[in-house]
Amino acid sequence: MNYKKVLSLKNLSKSFGRIVANQDVSLDLYQGEILALLGENGAGKTTLMNMLFGHYIPDSGHIEVADETGHFSELTLGNPQGAIAAGIGMVHQHFTLAENLDAVDNITLGAEPLRSLRRNRSKAEKKIQYLIDNSGLSAPLNIPVGRLTVGERQRVEILKALYRNVRILVLDEPTAVLTPQEADTLFENIAAMAADSLSVIFISHKLREVLAFSHRISVLRLGKNVGEIDTSEADEQKIASLMVGTKTSHPERMVTSVGSPVLRLENLSIAGRGRRDSLKNINLTVFSGEILGVAGVSGNGQAPLAGLISGMLRPEAGQIILDNQEVKQINPAEMIAKRVGRIPEDRHRDGIVGSMSVAENLIIEGLNEKKFQNYGMLKRENISKHAEALLTDYDVRGPGSAAPAQLLSGGNIQKLILARVFHEKPLLILANQPTRGLDMGAAADVAHRLIEARDRGAGIILISEDLDEILRLADRILVMHDGAFVETETRDRAELGLLMAGQAA
Numbered sequence: 001m002n003y004k005k006v007l008s009l010k011n012l013s014k015s016f017g018r019i020v021a022n023q024d025v026s027l028d029l030y031q032g033e034i035l036a037l038l039g040e041n042g043a044g045k046t047t048l049m050n051m052l053f054g055h056y057i058p059d060s061g062h063i064e065v066a067d068e069t070g071h072f073s074e075l076t077l078g079n080p081q082g083a084i085a086a087g088i089g090m091v092h093q094h095f096t097l098a099e100n101l102d103a104v105d106n107i108t109l110g111a112e113p114l115r116s117l118r119r120n121r122s123k124a125e126k127k128i129q130y131l132i133d134n135s136g137l138s139a140p141l142n143i144p145v146g147r148l149t150v151g152e153r154q155r156v157e158i159l160k161a162l163y164r165n166v167r168i169l170v171l172d173e174p175t176a177v178l179t180p181q182e183a184d185t186l187f188e189n190i191a192a193m194a195a196d197s198l199s200v201i202f203i204s205h206k207l208r209e210v211l212a213f214s215h216r217i218s219v220l221r222l223g224k225n226v227g228e229i230d231t232s233e234a235d236e237q238k239i240a241s242l243m244v245g246t247k248t249s250h251p252e253r254m255v256t257s258v259g260s261p262v263l264r265l266e267n268l269s270i271a272g273r274g275r276r277d278s279l280k281n282i283n284l285t286v287f288s289g290e291i292l293g294v295a296g297v298s299g300n301g302q303a304p305l306a307g308l309i310s311g312m313l314r315p316e317a318g319q320i321i322l323d324n325q326e327v328k329q330i331n332p333a334e335m336i337a338k339r340v341g342r343i344p345e346d347r348h349r350d351g352i353v354g355s356m357s358v359a360e361n362l363i364i365e366g367l368n369e370k371k372f373q374n375y376g377m378l379k380r381e382n383i384s385k386h387a388e389a390l391l392t393d394y395d396v397r398g399p400g401s402a403a404p405a406q407l408l409s410g411g412n413i414q415k416l417i418l419a420r421v422f423h424e425k426p427l428l429i430l431a432n433q434p435t436r437g438l439d440m441g442a443a444a445d446v447a448h449r450l451i452e453a454r455d456r457g458a459g460i461i462l463i464s465e466d467l468d469e470i471l472r473l474a475d476r477i478l479v480m481h482d483g484a485f486v487e488t489e490t491r492d493r494a495e496l497g498l499l500m501a502g503q504a505a
């Protein structure tokens with residue numbers, strides 16, 4: 001690696017009301033470097049990158065960027081167009097794609113004038129294909145993005161940044177939605193692009209990939225720089241102590257006795273548009289007091305499975321039996337009434353109403369309770385008391401219970417959803433990628449809560465692409481492949497990997 005500096009963030013500070021998101025933060029980036037930016041949920045990582053990309057105007061400090069000849073100049077603050085022109089690209093923590101447009105339109109949107117785009121779509125497609133060939137990031141290009149898996153959407157987001165000829169690429173939790181294999185491939189491609197002089201800052205909570213793929217690590221805590229370390233000198237303990245000052249531990253998996261079935265799916269089928277939307281005559285029983293792990297590469301039927309259990313999708317054949325009663329009306333309200341708790345995969349889209357307050361989001365599924373309303377009149381005081389208690393209990397940090405939920409950091413949005421779900425003491429919990437995007441401490445907390453819920457008798461379906469998480473938490477494991485389940489006793493990573501790839505072990 002050479003040591004030509006390409007970017008300098010100097011003494012940046014940013015507050016939102018009483019919340020100091022960044023305080024006097026400085027950061028340098030070198031050409032061809034892969035820098036990992038770490039910190040707990042709410043530490044200020046996204047805010048810092050949003051200032052770099054011009055989404056937020058710093059309260060103080062400035063930013064200097066080198067042009068192609070190595071000449072430094074000051075970046076105009078609060079101007080995304082200027083950032084893009086300076087060769088800076090950012091892939092956001094949550095999706096920013098237009099769901100009704102296809103990938104080509106999304107990638108080129110804003111980069112090409114619309115009129116020339118219609119004429120030159122094939123030219124744009126060629127450039128995109130070139131980027132795909134060189135980055136290894138593939139996704140269906142010609143169907144609406146809303147129908148892609150989250151993994152595919154993430155790849156489209158990255159292609160969109162690459163399409164703008166970036167020299168500095170910022171990735172905010174790029175692998176949070178990718179499978180371990182996809183994540184490795186992505187980083188191998190990023191490493192190759194970095195070797196070819198792309199400079200990269202990525203935010204991640206996954207220490208394994210940070211240690212494997214970054215050159216240098218910078219850590220924020222409570223909005224401030226607390227340390228920088230060469231990756232070659234780092235290990236998990238060192239990073240963890242920089243981030244939180246203490247060690248976190250994962251709970252031990254213990255064997256508990258299981259009870260009666262809480263959920264049975266019988267001969268359920270959904271004939272979707274393709275593999276990702278189909279279920280092929282599946283049967284499943286979840287018992288009280290167990291965590292059933294559903295492993296698999298996303299796009300193999302997890303989405304319709306989750307859709308069914310949360311009442312968003314209706315099967316074409318088969319039955320859903322909850323707590324020994326067939327569910328006749330399959331819709332979300334009915335599932336909530338039958339005490340199904342749901343931690344959705346796409347938390348921004350399906351987990352919160354961003355414009356509603358944190359407090360309202362916490363009762364969104366219990367709005368009819370007398371405690372919270374009377375003949376349609378909201379009981380504000382009860383709602384906010386309820387919220388304050390949950391925010392403390394679940395350590396949801398941010399601008400407070402009256403603020404719109406969309407102002408919470410990514411990890412804190414997930415904590416809000418967890419608080420809502422666990423508080424209701426559900427009979428069945430559908431946990432779809434529950435620790436995605438959470439820092440180590442928060443992820444360990446989710447694990448504790450799931451185990452706690454199991455131990456008081458809930459049945460839990462844990463859908464996760466993180467095999468380590470499945471192995472750590474699941475009492476029983478099913479692998480999903482091509483819309484069907486493969487039952488297995490094995491707890492061997494390699495064998496599970498083969499089943500996930502559709503090869504019988």
Ligand SMILES: Nc1ncnc2c1ncn2[C@@H]1O[C@H](COP(=O)(O)OP(=O)(O)OP(=O)(O)O)[C@@H](O)[C@H]1O
Nearest residue numbers: 016021041042043044045046047398408409410411
């Ligand atoms: N627009 C905003 N208005 C008010 N508060 C905000 C806003 N944006 C961020 N914050 C607050 O600033 C703090 C830092 O948030 P930020 O999103 O930068 O954290 P983060 O390190 O990216 O966390 P995570 O790992 O959970 O994504 C949080 O307390 C967040 O709630």
Ligand SMILES: [Mg+2]
Nearest residue numbers: 046093409410
């Ligand atoms: Mg963030």
